[in-house]
Amino acid sequence: MKSFSTKGIVLIVCLTLVLVGAWRYRAGRDWTPTLTINTPHYTIYSSATPEQTETVGKIADSLYDAYGAFLSSLNLSVKHKGIHKMKLFATREEFRNHNLITDWAEAFYQKPYCYQYFSEEERNPYHWMIHEATHQLNQEVANLSVSKWVDEGLADYFGSSCIISNRLVIGTIDPNTYPVWWLHLLAKSGDLEADKMNGSVIPLRAIISASGGPNIDESFNLYYLHWWSLMHFLLHGEAGKYRDGVSRIMTGESDVEGFEKHFGPIEAIEIEWYAYVLELKRKEL
Ligand SMILES: [Zn+2]
Incomplete structure (x- = not known):
């Protein structure tokens, strides 16, 4: 009986991988938008309904305006003006199939497009x-x-x-958004040191340096909660005294050294941030 040589087996495996790869690649390319709309700041390629696409366009333009106003409030300037591109899928399934998503991503940005689906079932789509x-x-x-x-x-x-009324109001907090809906996972005991021990607080030094914390794939909700609450604190906590520092880290160094230069010792900021988090939780967002 004829048997396959090792070379033959390797060839068959390679061919299989190439065919599977080609199929996946083709699957990733076979999406045709049913409509394209242009707004003042975006071109949106969409398979969602015209109404959904128009609304997403309005909200995206509102984000663009809010982002520009945010930059000016920090004395930062718009570096580049142009039209930005989005692909809007009708359903989560279509988004995941077309983009071969196998992990937890619900949307992503890969220059030059933002990819997302219209999440009709969510209170904030x-x-x-x-x-x-x-x-x-x-x-x-x-x-x-x-x-x-x-x-x-x-x-x-x-x-x-x-x-609110199709306008993004930055600084407010919508509890029906990610990662805010996971806020109960953060700072569980109300005591900073105890929460570091029980794993519901990651030391800010690990957050800023992106090293020394728990595995991000296993604790991604907790990481997002830290990134969100720290930024919210730096922009709104302590009567806004850290806003200038945010402006400087956006244009300069944002590593541990830059953080301490613009805000002070991380461990001191950590105490203030932690109190801010407890206050957010007390408001039962
Ligand atoms: Zn992100």
């Missing part, structure tokens, strides 16, 4: 889009080159703001 579109603005409008905690913190800050 826009927060995933706003999060990713903020990453897009961080890169394409403000040309930021910042540490992950700043990039994610800003995306969470905008993504978790309330939308």
Whole structure:
């Protein structure tokens, strides 16, 4: 009986991988938008309904305006003006199938597009889009080159703001957004040191340095809670005294050294941030 040589088996495995890869690639390319709309700041390729697409366009423009106003409030300027691109999928299933998503991503930004679906079943169907579109603005409008905690913190800050009459009101907090709906996971005991021990607080030094904390794939909700609440605290806590520092880290160093230069010792900020988190929890967001 003829048997396969090792070379033959390797060839068959390789061919199989190539065919599977080709199929997956084709699956990833076979999406045709049913409509394209242009707004003042975005071109949106969409398979969602015309009404959903128009609304997403309005909210995205509102984000763009809020982002510009935010930059000016920090004395920062728009570095680049242009039209930004989005792909809006009708359903979560379509979004995941087309983009071959196998992990927890609900939207993502990969230059030049923001990819998201219209999450009709959520009370706030826009927060995933706003999060990713903020990453897009961080890169394409403000040309930021910042540490992950700043990039994610800003995306969470905008993504978790309330939308009132189709307008994004930054600084407000919508409890029906990610990661705010996981707030109960943060600071469980009410005592900073105890919470570091029980794992419901990650030391801010680990957050800023992006090292020494728990495995991010296992604790991603907790990381997002830290990024969001730290940015919210720096922009609104302590009567806004850290806003100038935020402006400086957005244009300069945002590593541990930069953080301590602009805000002071991390462990001192950690105590104030922790009190701010407890206050947010007390308000039962
Ligand atoms: Zn993000």
